[in-house]
Amino acid sequence: MRRAWALLRALSTDWLRNREAVFFAFLFPVILLLIFGSVFGGGTGEFGLHVQNNDVGPDGQPTNLSATFVDALSETGALSVSQVDPGRDVAAWSEETGATRVLVVPEGFAAQVRAASADARRAVIVDTLARAGTVNDSTRAAVRDQLPANATDADPAVVRFLAASDDEAAPAIRGVVGSVVARFNERAVGVDTPPARVESGALGGQNLDGADYYLPALLAAVVMINGLITLTTVVAEFTADGTLKRLVATPLRRRDWILATVVQQSVLTLLVTALMVAVAHLVFGVSVVPGPLAIGLLLLGTVGFAGFGMALGSLVDGPEAATSLGMAVALPMMFVSGVFWELDLMPGFLQTLATVLPLYHFHRGLRRLMVLGTTEGVLVPFVVLGVVAVAGLVAALATTTWRDF
Amino acid sequence: MTVEDLTRRYGDTVALDDVSFEVEPNEVFALVGPNGAGKTTIVEILECLRTPTSGSASVLGHDTVAEPDRVKERIGVVPQSFHTFDRLTVRENVSLVRRLYDEGPAVATILERLDLTDYADTRFAALSGGYQRRTGLAMALVSDPEVLFLDEPTTGLDPAARRATWDQVRHLTDLGTTVVLTTHYMAEVEELADRVALLVDGRLEAVDAVDSLVEAYGGEVKLVVETGEDDAAVESALRDAATEVYRDESGALVGLFEDRLVAQETFGRLHELSGDRSIDLTAAGMDEVFLRLAGTTLDSRGEAR
Numbered sequence: 001m002r003r004a005w006a007l008l009r010a011l012s013t014d015w016l017r018n019r020e021a022v023f024f025a026f027l028f029p030v031i032l033l034l035i036f037g038s039v040f041g042g043g044t045g046e047f048g049l050h051v052q053n054n055d056v057g058p059d060g061q062p063t064n065l066s067a068t069f070v071d072a073l074s075e076t077g078a079l080s081v082s083q084v085d086p087g088r089d090v091a092a093w094s095e096e097t098g099a100t101r102v103l104v105v106p107e108g109f110a111a112q113v114r115a116a117s118a119d120a121r122r123a124v125i126v127d128t129l130a131r132a133g134t135v136n137d138s139t140r141a142a143v144r145d146q147l148p149a150n151a152t153d154a155d156p157a158v159v160r161f162l163a164a165s166d167d168e169a170a171p172a173i174r175g176v177v178g179s180v181v182a183r184f185n186e187r188a189v190g191v192d193t194p195p196a197r198v199e200s201g202a203l204g205g206q207n208l209d210g211a212d213y214y215l216p217a218l219l220a221a222v223v224m225i226n227g228l229i230t231l232t233t234v235v236a237e238f239t240a241d242g243t244l245k246r247l248v249a250t251p252l253r254r255r256d257w258i259l260a261t262v263v264q265q266s267v268l269t270l271l272v273t274a275l276m277v278a279v280a281h282l283v284f285g286v287s288v289v290p291g292p293l294a295i296g297l298l299l300l301g302t303v304g305f306a307g308f309g310m311a312l313g314s315l316v317d318g319p320e321a322a323t324s325l326g327m328a329v330a331l332p333m334m335f336v337s338g339v340f341w342e343l344d345l346m347p348g349f350l351q352t353l354a355t356v357l358p359l360y361h362f363h364r365g366l367r368r369l370m371v372l373g374t375t376e377g378v379l380v381p382f383v384v385l386g387v388v389a390v391a392g393l394v395a396a397l398a399t400t401t402w403r404d405f
Numbered sequence: 406m407t408v409e410d411l412t413r414r415y416g417d418t419v420a421l422d423d424v425s426f427e428v429e430p431n432e433v434f435a436l437v438g439p440n441g442a443g444k445t446t447i448v449e450i451l452e453c454l455r456t457p458t459s460g461s462a463s464v465l466g467h468d469t470v471a472e473p474d475r476v477k478e479r480i481g482v483v484p485q486s487f488h489t490f491d492r493l494t495v496r497e498n499v500s501l502v503r504r505l506y507d508e509g510p511a512v513a514t515i516l517e518r519l520d521l522t523d524y525a526d527t528r529f530a531a532l533s534g535g536y537q538r539r540t541g542l543a544m545a546l547v548s549d550p551e552v553l554f555l556d557e558p559t560t561g562l563d564p565a566a567r568r569a570t571w572d573q574v575r576h577l578t579d580l581g582t583t584v585v586l587t588t589h590y591m592a593e594v595e596e597l598a599d600r601v602a603l604l605v606d607g608r609l610e611a612v613d614a615v616d617s618l619v620e621a622y623g624g625e626v627k628l629v630v631e632t633g634e635d636d637a638a639v640e641s642a643l644r645d646a647a648t649e650v651y652r653d654e655s656g657a658l659v660g661l662f663e664d665r666l667v668a669q670e671t672f673g674r675l676h677e678l679s680g681d682r683s684i685d686l687t688a689a690g691m692d693e694v695f696l697r698l699a700g701t702t703l704d705s706r707g708e709a710r
Contacts, residue, residue: 006504010490010497017492017528242488246544249452249482250505251474403473404455 003252007260012267015234024230025268029222030279036214036340037284047173049073050094050102052084055109065110069159069184073103078176090162100164103177112157113184156185212286216294216366217339219276223269223298224334224359227305228312229326231265235313236322245405254402258310258393265306266299273298293378294369300385301362307392314399333359358388406434406451406552406585410460413446413607420446422607423460428585428600433578435594435615436587437695438604444587445485447604448556451585452482464552478506481550485557485587487541491530495521498529499543506548519543519573535566542573553577555586559593571596591691601691603698610698615691622697623689626668628660629653630675631683639679646671651696661693 015021051073055066062070074081084093090102106112161177163170238244247257273290280286290298309326316322334340336350337359343351354360365381368374406428413421421443428434436444449455450462453473461468467475489498499521500512516522519539524532529540538558545553555574559567574584574597588594594601595615602612611618628647630639640658644650646667647660662668672686 003505006501010493010501013497014490014492242484242486243490245454245484246482246487246489246541247502247505249454249477249480249484250502251477252505253474403453 004256004260004263007247007252007256008264011260011264015264015268018234021230021234025222025226026272026275028225029218029272029276032218032221033215033276033280034283036218037280037286047079047176048101049079049081049173049177050084050099051081051105052086052088052090052102053105053109054086054107055105056086056107063110065113066105069105069109069180072180072184073177076176076180079173094162094164101170101173102162104160104162106158106160109157109159116156212280212284212288212371213367214340215276215280215286215288216290216370217363219273219290219298220301220359220363220366221334221339222272222276223301224305224330224362226265226268226272227302227307227309228330229309229323231261231306231309232313232316232322232326233319235261235310236316237319239314239401239405240318244401248402248405254397254400258307258396258400261310262303262306262393262396266302269298269302270295288370290366290370293375294366297362297365297369297378297381297385300382300389301358304358304385304388304392307389307394307396311392311395311399314396314401333357336360337363339363358384361385406462406464406583408447408451408460408462411447411450411457411462412459413443413450413455414458420607421450421457424604424607424609425460426602426609426612428583430583431578431581432599433574433584433586433597435598435601436585436604437589437591437594437601437691439589439699441606442604443607444604445556446607448554448585448587452480452554453477478548479551481545481548481553483538483541483545483553483555483558485560487538489529489540489544492528494526494528495532495536495540495543496525498540499547502544503547509548510546512547515543515546518546520569535562535569538562538566538570542570546577550582552583552585555584557587557589559588559590567593591695594691603695605699611694618694619690621694623661623691623693625665625689626662627687627689627693628662628668628672628675629685629687630658630660630679631655639675639682642674642678643671646674649693649696653692659692661689661696 015025051070053062053066053070055063057063070081070083073079084090084102090104093099094102159177159181161170161174163174235244244257273295277286277289280288312325312329313322316325336346336354337357338346338354339359343354346354361381361384365378365385368376368378368381408427409425411421411424412419420441424443424447436447438444446455447462450457451464451469453469453476456470461470463469464476465479469476490501493501496512496516499515503509503512503515513522516525519542521536521539521543524536524540527536529537532540542555542558545555558574559570562570571593574586578584584597586593586597598615600612600614601618603610603618611622613621628643630643636658640650643658643660646662648663649661651659653659660668660671662671668686672684675684
């Protein structure tokens with residue numbers, strides 16, 4: 001232990017004087033945090049959308065159901081909704097105003113929604129009765145008779161999304177509208193009163209923005225980069241230039257070398273975590289702070305990636321090859337694991353691939369612990385990172401040369 | 406130290422071929438030979454850094470394969486291409502290695518002994534080659550080793566730095582340290598070594614005291630003639646009389662003579678042929694031993710000519 005401690009001090013000093021290592025360990029993640037925090041946390045993050053609600057009652061006011069639908073669009077947080085007067089000619093209006101996209105809610109929207117959902121609502125009632133006893137034809141007739149007079153089979157209400165052909169944001173907005181409609185349909189089944197509000201923006205009871213969201217993901221990515229790229233390069237450099245060989249000629253043991261390196265990486269993780277949390281707090285007012293479980297997960301990830309970094313560094317000839325190999329492993333994993341964007345935006349096979357990557361579980365676990373403030377669903381990340389940590393240490397022990405360089 | 410029937414193969418290449426010798430306590434033992442002769446392989450086996458294919462080696466009574474930890478605690482090592490943490494200072498590098506041993510002198514004492522005090526706070530990467538080597542020696546001495554391995558300790562050093570290293574080695578032997586060094590500088594062998602093992606292509610050609618080898622293989626005297634335009638005539642005259650003729654590192658012609666009288670007569674004849682050219686009549690040394698046993702001489706980089 002005394003030898004490992006001596007080596008830990010030397011490795012830490014050498015690392016902190018290594019400009020490239022310091023850049024990738026401290027400045028690079030802070031720069032990423034500032035960029036992502038600013039891009040996704042500083043602006044409104046909303047697309048403009050004009051909505052013409054033609055479903056108005058005799059008093060000229062929108063029906064409850066159509067108003068709720070329009071409110072739901074606003075409450076996604078992705079759309080900034082402005083109203084277009086009902087009854088106006090949309091084509092003429094857009095030409096006049098230069099608007100490139102508008103959503104038209106048709107007259108009779110509420111009635112159509114109710115009518116179109118009659119079958120589903122009937123099915124729910126029949127299913128409920130069936131669970132209570134036998135359902136026969138007379139029961140079905142009774143159910144039909146008890147439905148409102150206008151509750152007959154009907155076509156669904158059609159909400160029309162009109163967009164100019166050169167509107168690049170139109171597909172994304174169409175997707176948001178589609179998801180609101182899907183959620184609206186789901187809620188409309190068997191419900192006579194307007195659906196509940198669309199929930200957003202109050203995760204874990206905190207007010208979170210982009211920086212809160214990206215901080216855990218960036219921490220996971222930085223731990224991986226330090227382990228798989230920087231440490232891989234440093235180990236390969238020590239091996240190639242004879243520094244490691246000189247140490248091997250002393251009473252230092254292989255386990256001391258691995259222990260000192262892994263502990264040094266763990267200290268580095270704690271330092272960079274503290275730095276990034278501090279920067280995120282000072283610049284973006286981020287309130288998330290990693291608790292003991294999050295720190296535990298960070299350290300498990302550190303041990304795993306450091307172990308594999310040492311293994312990769314021991315297997316290649318020279319620091320240049322080590323950097324290339326580390327990047328070849330780390331960068332695809334970083335992009336596929338959903339560190340920078342949600343997996344939903346990626347093709348299905350990549351989403352499947354992501355779930356077998358340790359970084360995916362790493363940042364998902366950190367997000368649950370740090371952003372959502374819940375331990376629910378973190379068992380899998382802990383198990384995965386635990387297995388990775390053990391495998392990393394075994395790989396480091398198996399590949400670190402202590403004879404016959 | 407005992408080396409018995411040591412063989413090391415790398416695939417089809419035989420780096421060491423059944424080598425055996427012993428090193429006595431408190432002697433300076435030199436391993437000499439051209440590059441690729443197997444010097445470093447032997448040293449690294451003795452340092453527990455390499456595993457022999459067959460045979461065995463023991464240092465201070467401990468087998469280097471079975472008991473590496475026991476060996477490492479009692480030896481000091483300056484590897485051939487010595488390197489250490491670039492971004493640590495001399496003091497930090499030496500202190501690190503000092504902490505890896507249970508006992509040894511204070512770091513300040515070592516630095517002072519090697520005239521490194523003024524450079525103690527200089528980062529390793531900023532040192533000249535000579536001071537980097539000296540730092541390596543300091544790191545090797547932090548445990549007061551009983552055996553010190555120096556793998557080509559003066560290669561690439563200027564004459565002053567080389568002499569300083571030799572002085573350190575002499576000082577260490579005065580203190581009772583056993584020194585094993587590899588080198589392709591025959592002058593270094595003559596200057597430092599008590600005994601020498603001569604290796605060629607992984608085989609041990611000879612092992613004995615330097616004086617004994619010179620007496621047995623070096624011949625009585627040698628004539629060294631600096632080169633000139635009419636080398637052919639001089640070389641021809643030299644070859645007629647000498648038992649061996651070769652060119653040394655500087656390109657000068659060297660003739661070896663078994664008989665001192667013949668050498669003196671040739672000296673006079675060459676003077677007539679070569680005019681003002683410098684001709685030295687000296688005693689033979691390890692260069693000549695190496696020539697006789699290996700059939701070649703070495704250039705300054707250790708390559709066979």
